[in-house]
Amino acid sequence: MAFLEFKNVRIVGLSAGVPRNIENNLHPTQDQGISSEYSPESFVEMTGVMERRVSYELTTSDLCYAAAERLIADLKWERSEIDALVFVSQTADYLLPATACILQDRLGLSKECYAEDVSLGCSGWVYGLSNVASLLATGSLKKALLLCGDAKGNLNQFFGHAGTATAIEYAGEEEGMKFHFGTDGSGFDAIITPDGGSRNQVSLRSFELEDINGIQMDRMQSRTKSMDFFLFGVITAPKSVKRLAEHFGLNYQDADYLVLHQANMKMNNKIAQKLKMQAEKVPSSMYYFGNTSSASIPLTIVTQLKDKCKGKTKFICCGFGVGLSWGTVAFETRDIVISDLVEVDDDAKDKKYVV
Numbered sequence: 001m002a003f004l005e006f007k008n009v010r011i012v013g014l015s016a017g018v019p020r021n022i023e024n025n026l027h028p029t030q031d032q033g034i035s036s037e038y039s040p041e042s043f044v045e046m047t048g049v050m051e052r053r054v055s056y057e058l059t060t061s062d063l064c065y066a067a068a069e070r071l072i073a074d075l076k077w078e079r080s081e082i083d084a085l086v087f088v089s090q091t092a093d094y095l096l097p098a099t100a101c102i103l104q105d106r107l108g109l110s111k112e113c114y115a116e117d118v119s120l121g122c123s124g125w126v127y128g129l130s131n132v133a134s135l136l137a138t139g140s141l142k143k144a145l146l147l148c149g150d151a152k153g154n155l156n157q158f159f160g161h162a163g164t165a166t167a168i169e170y171a172g173e174e175e176g177m178k179f180h181f182g183t184d185g186s187g188f189d190a191i192i193t194p195d196g197g198s199r200n201q202v203s204l205r206s207f208e209l210e211d212i213n214g215i216q217m218d219r220m221q222s223r224t225k226s227m228d229f230f231l232f233g234v235i236t237a238p239k240s241v242k243r244l245a246e247h248f249g250l251n252y253q254d255a256d257y258l259v260l261h262q263a264n265m266k267m268n269n270k271i272a273q274k275l276k277m278q279a280e281k282v283p284s285s286m287y288y289f290g291n292t293s294s295a296s297i298p299l300t301i302v303t304q305l306k307d308k309c310k311g312k313t314k315f316i317c318c319g320f321g322v323g324l325s326w327g328t329v330a331f332e333t334r335d336i337v338i339s340d341l342v343e344v345d346d347d348a349k350d351k352k353y354v355v
Contacts, residue, residue, distance in 0.1 A: 002181035003247050006133035010174045011331060013075050013167035015339035016295065016302040017066035017149075018160070019055035019346070025157045026050070048265025052160035052290035055151065057346040060089045061099050063163025064147035065106055066348060070339045071165045072107070077143065079107065084114040084135050084144035088124040088294045090322070091150045092117060093353065102353050103147060114141065121191070122261045122321025123181075124148055124294030126329050129166070130179050136170045143169045149295035157215075159222075160290035164298040167337075177331040180244040182236070187324035190228045194219040222322075229321070233267045237320045238274040240328040244316070250330060252316050253277065257305060261319040262286040262296035271318075294319070306338045 025044050044050050064087065072079065085107075087100040100115035109115075114135065120127050125148045132144045149163035194200055200219070209216040212223045237260065245252040252258070258277050260268045262285055272282040283304035285296070292299055297317050301309075313333045320326035 002179075003244075004130055004179040004181070005176065005248070006130070006137040007176035008139065008170060008172050008174050009133045009136045009168055009176050010171045011166060011333055011336060012169050013071050013337040013339070014164070014298050014302050015067040015071035015074070015342065016162055016164045016299045017063040017070070017342040017344050018053035018162045018289065018299075019058055019063070019151075020343040021054055021346070023052050023054045024050065025052070047158065048284070048286050049158060049290045051288050052157070054161055055344070055346055058151055058161065058344060058349060059093050060091050060149045060151040060163050061087070061093050061103055061106070061353075062349045063149055063151055063161065063344055064165060065103060065163070066342045066344045067163050067165040067339075068103070068107055068145055068147060070342050071167055071337070074337050074339045075167055077167070080110050082109050082113060082143050082145060083141035084132065085109060086116055086118060086128050086131050086144065086146050088118045088120055088128040088146070088148040089150055090119055090121050090293065091152055092119070106350060106353065120325060121150070121293045121323070122263065122296070123319035123323065123325040123327045125164070125166070125297045126179065126317060126319045126327030127181070127325075128294070129168070129177065129329055130181070130327070132168050133177050136168060137176070139170050139172070141170065143167070148298065150293040158224075158291055160292045162289060162292040162295035162299050164295045164302070166298055175332060177329055178244060178248045178250070179327060179329050180240050180247065181327045182240060182325070184324040187228065187232060190225045190232065190324060191222060191322040193222040196220055230264065230267055232324055233263055233320055234270045234274070236324075236326050237271045237318050240320070240326050241275055241316060241318055244328045244330060248330070252330075255314045255316040255330070256281065257313070257315050258282050259297050259300055259315060259317040261321060262289070262300060263291055263321060302338055303341055306340075309333060309336050309338060311335060
C-alpha cells in the first residue's frame with residue numbers, strides 16, 4: 001500500500017507564474033477549432049472555467065523560472081544553498097535533455113545541485129512533493145525547489161498555462177508530510193495526447209483535425225473522456241483522502257483547507273460534499289485559470305489563500321487525473337511565504353536555451 005511519511009521537512013514558500021495574456025471562454029478565438037454546435041455559455045456553466053492564462057510562446061520552464069526567481073528573492077535564499085531541483089511537467093522543453101538541467105543553469109544554482117524531471121500531470125505536485133521530501137528527510141540535503149506546471153501543449157478552452165515553485169527545507173523535529181498514492185493504468189486513455197511519443201511518432205496524420213466533443217483537434221493535442229474522468233475523480237479523490245486519514249489517525253475535517261486539483265467545478269463540489277467539507281475550506285481557482293495540471297494545487301494556494309495562511313495552517317491536498325494517477329498529502333505550514341502572482345510576458349524566454 002502506497003502510504004509514505006517524511007518527518008523533518010516543511011514547505012516554507014510558494015509562488016506561481018502565469019502568462020499575462022488572458023483568454024475568455026465566452027469569446028473563443030477561431031484558432032481553437034470550435035464547432036458551430038459548441039455553446040460557450042454551456043461550457044462555462046458545466047466546467048466553471050471562465051478565463052485562462054495562455055501563451056503561444058512561453059514554455060513551462062519559462063513560467064517556472066519566473067516563479068522560482070520571485071520566490072528565491074522573497075525567501076532571501078542563497079542560490080548556492082539550494083541542493084535539489086525537481087521539475088514536474090508533461091510539457092518539457094525538449095525530449096532530452098531533462099528540463100531540470102536547463103533550470104539549474106538558468107537559475108544560477110550550484111553545479112552540485114541534484115536535478116531531475118518527473119513526467120506526471122494532475123497528481124504531479126503531490127508526487128513531486130514526496131520526491132523532494134524523501135531527498136531532504138535525512139538532512140543530507142537542506143533546501144530544494146519543486147517546480148511544477150504545464151504550458152504550450154494544451155491549447156483548448158479547458159486548459160490554462162502556469163508554472164509554480166515550492167520551496168521545501170530540512171527542519172529537525174517537524175511533523176513533516178504524510179502521503180497516500182494510487183495508480184490505475186487501465187484508464188491510460190481517459191486523458192491522452194495520442195501522438196508525439198515513441199508509440200505513435202509524429203507524422204502528417206498527427207496534424208489532421210478530428211471532431212472531439214464539438215472541438216476540432218489534432219492528435220498532438222490532449223483529449224479527455226469526460227464522463228470516465230468525472231466518475232474517476234468523484235470516487236477516487238474522497239476515497240484517497242479518507243484512506244490517508246484512517247492510516248495516519250487524522251481527522252481530515254480538522255484541516256484548515258482541502259485543496260483539490262482544479263479539474264472541473266462540479267466534480268470538485270461533489271468531492272467536497274462527499275467529504276462533508278465546508279465550502280469556505282475548499283478554495284477554487286479554475287474560474288480564472290482553468291485546469292493547469294500539476295500547477296493547479298500550488299496556484300490555488302497562491303491566488304486564493306495568500307492572506308489566509310498566517311501562523312499555523314493545516315492542509316490536505318489531493319491531485320488526481322491523467323495516468324490514471326492520484327495522490328493525497330497532509331502537512332502543516334507555519335508563517336509560509338506566499339509570493340504575489342507573477343505575470344510573465346511572451347518575450348521572457350531566454351534565447352540561450354533555444355536550439
